Amino acid sequence: xxxxxxxxxxxxxxxxxxxxxxxxxxxxxxxxxxxxxxxxxxxxxxxxxxxxxxxxxxxxxxxxxxxxxxxxxxxxxxxxxxxxxxxxxxxxxxxxxxxxxxxxxxxxxxxxxxxxxxxxxxxxxxxxxxxxxxxxxxxxxxxxxxxxxxxxxxxxxxxxxxxxxxxxxxxxxxxxxxxxxxxxxxxxxxxxxxxxxxxxxxxxxxxxxxxxxxxxxxxxxxxxxxxxxxxxxxxxxxxxxxxxxxxxxxxxxxxxxxxxxxxxxxxxxxxxxxxxxxxxxxxxxxxxxxxxx
Numbered sequence: 001x002x003x004x005x006x007x008x009x010x011x012x013x014x015x016x017x018x019x020x021x022x023x024x025x026x027x028x029x030x031x032x033x034x035x036x037x038x039x040x041x042x043x044x045x046x047x048x049x050x051x052x053x054x055x056x057x058x059x060x061x062x063x064x065x066x067x068x069x070x071x072x073x074x075x076x077x078x079x080x081x082x083x084x085x086x087x088x089x090x091x092x093x094x095x096x097x098x099x100x101x102x103x104x105x106x107x108x109x110x111x112x113x114x115x116x117x118x119x120x121x122x123x124x125x126x127x128x129x130x131x132x133x134x135x136x137x138x139x140x141x142x143x144x145x146x147x148x149x150x151x152x153x154x155x156x157x158x159x160x161x162x163x164x165x166x167x168x169x170x171x172x173x174x175x176x177x178x179x180x181x182x183x184x185x186x187x188x189x190x191x192x193x194x195x196x197x198x199x200x201x202x203x204x205x206x207x208x209x210x211x212x213x214x215x216x217x218x219x220x221x222x223x224x225x226x227x228x229x230x231x232x233x234x235x236x237x238x239x240x241x242x243x244x245x246x247x248x249x250x251x252x253x254x255x256x257x258x259x260x261x262x263x264x265x266x267x268x269x270x271x272x273x274x275x276x277x278x279x280x281x282x283x284x285x286x287x288x289x290x291x292x293x
Contacts, residue, residue, distance in 0.1 A: 004031060004037070005037050005217070005219050005220045006220075006223055007038065007040070008023060008038070011042075011044060012044055012051055012052070012055035012058060013049040014054060015054065015061070016057075016058050017270060018289050021272060021289035023223070025286060027221075028067050039069055039070070041085065041217070045089060065272070065282050086217060094212060099161060102163070106167065107163065108164060108197060109162055110141065110161055110162075111162045114158075117140070118140070121138045122138055137162065139193075158200050160196045161196065162196055165190050165193060169237065172240040174187070177236040179249045180250040189237040192231065207234055215245075220247050221247060221249070224251060225251065
């Protein structure tokens with residue numbers, strides 16, 4: 001039987017709030033109940049928004065909550081939680097290698113469109129296809145010739161590498177994945193369209209890095225918020241293209257404020273550090289996050 005491995009993978013772009021605590025505790029509790037391991041991964045691929053100080057603070061906050069983690073394959077580090085942490089910014093070569101495999105397979109293509117270009121194209125199309133997050137990329141650069149692509153890259157144009165979902169699905173055929181809360185799902189990655197997998201200045205995106213990291217860290221149960229449910233359809237396709245065994249998933253509900261809006265850093269949801277400064281005890285904060293002792 002496969003050993004249970006879960007993970008929590010925050011981005012150090014601000015302080016953790018109760019929604020993060022709920023997600024971390026959800027994965028940690030699943031590992032505890034299943035006699036498995038809980039990992040901590042730092043998703044810091046965006047150098048413009050991620051800060052080392054936020055990473056230090058979130059590690060300290062998680063340890064204060066009573067969480068511990070361990071990953072023999074992680075990076076060395078003195079984490080208060082007692083175990084090493086994998087930082088994505090230390091592994092860009094891993095993502096470059098995965099992207100190269102996808103390029104060799106012919107399932108990605110460079111896109112030179114700016115956000116303004118995409119919005120204009122969608123406007124001209126009138127009834128552009130929509131996904132769960134809004135209008136989908138209309139495929140403007142999908143059919144450019146290899147000569148034109150090479151010339152534009154050589155000229156120094158900004159580009160993003162996109163997944164050709166239709167071609168990828170043609171290669172893999174029908175796919176399924178399992179969610180412990182919702183049962184078996186038929187993969188429909190076309191709901192998010194041709195997502196970005198890398199950019200000229202960053203060799204990976206969330207979709208590529210999370211898929212590769214979960215494989216490399218041998219995660220067997222991915223626990224994360226229901227807002228990422230549709231992303232899993234895309235991740236299942238990437239797993240098939242890269243030859244990875246898919247893990248199980250469990251997409252949990254989200255903590256919301258009095259207005260029914262999910263807690264978010266951008267809305268300045270109350271942070272764990274502010275709760276600590278007000279004198280809150282770890283047990284009380286765990287209860288606020290939905291995990292009473």
